[in-house]
Amino acid sequence: MTAATVPFASAPAASGPEFVESPVAYDGILLAGFGGPEGQDDVIPFLRNVTRGRGIPDERLEEVAHHYRHFGGVSPINAQNRGLKAALESELVRRGIDLPVYWGNRNWAPYLSDAVTEASESGDTTLLAFATSAYSSFSSCRQYREDFARVLDETGLGETVTIDKIRPFYDHPGFVTSFVEGVRDAITAFTADGADAAAIQVLFTTHSVPTDDALRSGPRDVDWGSGGAYAAQHEAVAAWVMSRVSELLPSAADVPWELVYQSRSGPASQPWLEPDICDVIEGLPARGRTAVAVVPLGFVSDHMEVLWDLDTEAKDAAAEAGLAFVRTPTPGVSDSFVAGIVDLIQERLEGRPAANRAHVTALGPAFDVCRPGCCENIRAGFKPAAAGIAP
Template sequence: MVYDAFVLLSFGGPEKPDDVMPFLRNVVRGRGVPDERLAEVYEHYMHFGGVSPINQQCRDLLAAVGTEFAAHGIGLPSYWGNRNWQPMLADTVAQMRDDGVEHALGFATSAYGGYSSCKQYWEDIAAAREHVGPKAPRISKLRQFHDHPGFVEPHAEAVRAALGTLDPARRATTRVAFTAHSIPAGMARNAGPTGNRYTDQLAETARLVQARAADDVEYDLVWQSRSGPPQIPWLEPDINDHLEALAEKGVTDVVVSPIGFVSDHLEVIWDLDNEAKDTAARLGLGFARAASPGVHPRFVTMVRELVEERLGDQPHTTLGTLPTWDVCPANCCPPAKRPGAAA
């Protein structure tokens, strides 16, 4: 297979206050999220001047990947397109068409399977190509990378660094909480023929990271950033409820590691560095937040290695036991059924 470009696929985020509400409406379109929740999240963004760090993080990653490609003789021009805000993927695909691109490799800023974290990117690609029309380039999404050393090792390094900031005399009563974006419980149950890629892979990543970071410290996988109608159950426990439970059990210190994410975007900063940190302070818990990979050199190398895998120049590198593949089955990871939908 011949590929002639690389495209970074991401979520997108506002870059000025006037972007915030239109961006949020793009994110929740058709999902029944109440206006009160949007107003609440709007205030989170305004706390940071209406600017999400995610777009700059994408620029930084794309620049680092470009340097990595050049150093290893990969001559693919690079592009970037988002799901919810500029640069929108449809506009990027149109630019690629105009540049003569025919078949690109796409890297999504999500390590895991699941509807929103993987399949929806395939839907984004299909919708963008349909919008562009004839001669729209093909985009083949690179595989999920939850157990790739280039993802696991930066998280493990960050957990070790965070543990190093806490009181070593309280090591026996210290715990690690790995967090990921919560999803509707119905989506987790409605996993499709390949099983529950999202929760299974997260559990494996947590195990792999902890084994390399601090196998003498107990850990849990918990959830953050719940959204959606309040009557619909989502995966629990929420990180703040979990901190309450840990304090009741006599835990004195906690490291929070956002293994569900590749960079410190706004949900990580708000939910963990503000809300969870404040909860820990109220409970008297020592608190340290581990960094996400961002542009860690090993993570950047991983992107290059995933491209080389597809080009046939690099073996399929994994640390776990769960299968991964380049092309997901058509009926993999269905979305959650909305209230009132027919069974």
């Protein structure tokens, strides 16, 4: 491999190793988010950004806008990222790590281009990015890498700024701890109210993606099964969470669980990962269930997809089915999650060997540098992407 194999990369990552096991002198952290509107006037412009290039008219966007308008046109995601940025800064100081945190979004202010420009103007040009998505797929990993490459090209900073990316962290202990605690507490509460363990259903839920995208998620030289790396990673983490909960709460061993999907947005003719969470909830009484714990396994914090699709639609579906309902917490700015992110930062600062990296499933730890063809978007093809071997 040549030094140009991985574009816009630090010197230790440029040749494309699976794991960067030599120290890197990063001088800034880039917190990369999705972004969200912060008022009613922002909603349609924000949705235009999300769907850019797809030619969707405003009339159709307004069909989605009502989710945001229900909450005053304000997505919780920007406030959550402000909180996460502050928490990361505090934890970095506590550990004696002198690194600034720059925050930029894909779809709304502050934009990634603003954050990268600010970093460069401050003299911080070797950046390590943390994207607020844990799993391997186009929208949760590669699209962020394409964003980094696009921003460096558009700002003209590609010759002076490098951006590496923290590995997919789906099975890092800091990420999964909140889910273990949430499932344990939900089962405990249901059984205290008299529910039999076998009548409690745990539904691990994540954002659905097109089946074609799922099949292309993760490294291409691995047989991930019918849902690609995206589904396999969620299944592995859900199984581990239930195993860990059963260790802490023996009665949980009898509680059934499954992985479901939510928030699909494509045309009906396009296959997406299934089953849909509300369809599953509707059928639970016929399976003898009296209570359901919904676990937002695919989400870092309480996004709109959590507040609307789970706390509103899934909760309503459970009420119509006569089921007791609990939605467990997302990691948010919990101490364990914030500490876990800084652990991931320290991995790269130290060049920690892969054998010494924290992970809870047999699939991990994920690679630092994405492999060729990883997480292709079959509809748009390959675009330049940082932090991975081309294409």
